[in-house]
Amino acid sequence: MINIIVACDRNKLIGHKGKLPWKIEKDWNYFLNKTKDGILIMGRVCFEDFESYAASREVIVLSKAHSGSFKNAHRCYSLIEALHLARKSKKEIWICGGKKVYQEAMPIADRLYITLIDSNFEGDVFFPDWQETFPREISCIESQENKIKLKFLILSKK
Numbered sequence: 635m636i637n638i639i640v641a642c643d644r645n646k647l648i649g650h651k652g653k654l655p656w657k658i659e660k661d662w663n664y665f666l667n668k669t670k671d672g673i674l675i676m677g678r679v680c681f682e683d684f685e686s687y688a689a690s691r692e693v694i695v696l697s698k699a700h701s702g703s704f705k706n707a708h709r710c711y712s713l714i715e716a717l718h719l720a721r722k723s724k725k726e727i728w729i730c731g732g733k734k735v736y737q738e739a740m741p742i743a744d745r746l747y748i749t750l751i752d753s754n755f756e757g758d759v760f761f762p763d764w765q766e767t768f769p770r771e772i773s774c775i776e777s778q779e780n781k782i783k784l785k786f787l788i789l790s791k792k
């Protein structure tokens with residue numbers, strides 16, 4: 635199973651200067667919990683922020699330009715190569731961004747785990763439209779942190 639996992643605000647914002655635009659513990663714990671036994675695929679910028687967690691899980695970093703390897707992670711030059719490697723592990727595959735990686739993975743992913751954060755933040759990276767690609771709701775859990783409403787949605791294709 636190939637899953638996409640993301641959290642976005644009301645404007646589909648996902649990132650700010652290479653980091654998450656927010657600190658929302660419930661969502662971060664949700665991400666860590668869902669992905670803990672899987673294999674994670676992410677772009678180089680995401681990995682630079684995620685590096686300290688890489689020792690405790692299996693990660694594939696996508697990079698074309700970077701020379702050398704990444705600490706505690708496999709390195710691949712394309713999503714296709716990463717998926718080929720990930721499938722060998724027999725683990726659940728988690729596509730963790732950023733923007734272009736999400737775009738490329740949408741047609742081939744089975745499920746979208748999306749946290750809708752009911753607030754507006756400042757940032758520079760946005761999640762693509764997903765509603766037509768993932769129209770079916772599998773589950774929806776509502777929560778709240780510091781007065782910000784959160785919706786943990788699991789969506790699938792038709």
Ligand SMILES: NC(=O)c1ccc[n+]([C@@H]2O[C@H](COP(=O)([O-])OP(=O)(O)OC[C@H]3O[C@@H](n4cnc5c(N)ncnc54)[C@H](OP(=O)(O)O)[C@@H]3O)[C@@H](O)[C@H]2O)c1
Nearest residue numbers: 640641649652653654677678679680697698699731732733
């Ligand atoms: N809210 C969320 O759930 C969430 C999730 C993910 C990310 N984010 C945020 O989004 C931002 C990072 O996303 P981003 O889109 O700016 O960057 P990114 O996708 O993490 O990294 C971009 C880099 O990844 C490499 N790359 C991407 N696609 C590739 C491909 N198909 N093949 C080979 N290499 C590929 C390239 O590295 P080289 O330049 O080395 O070739 C590219 O420059 C951060 O702010 C992060 O916090 C948020």
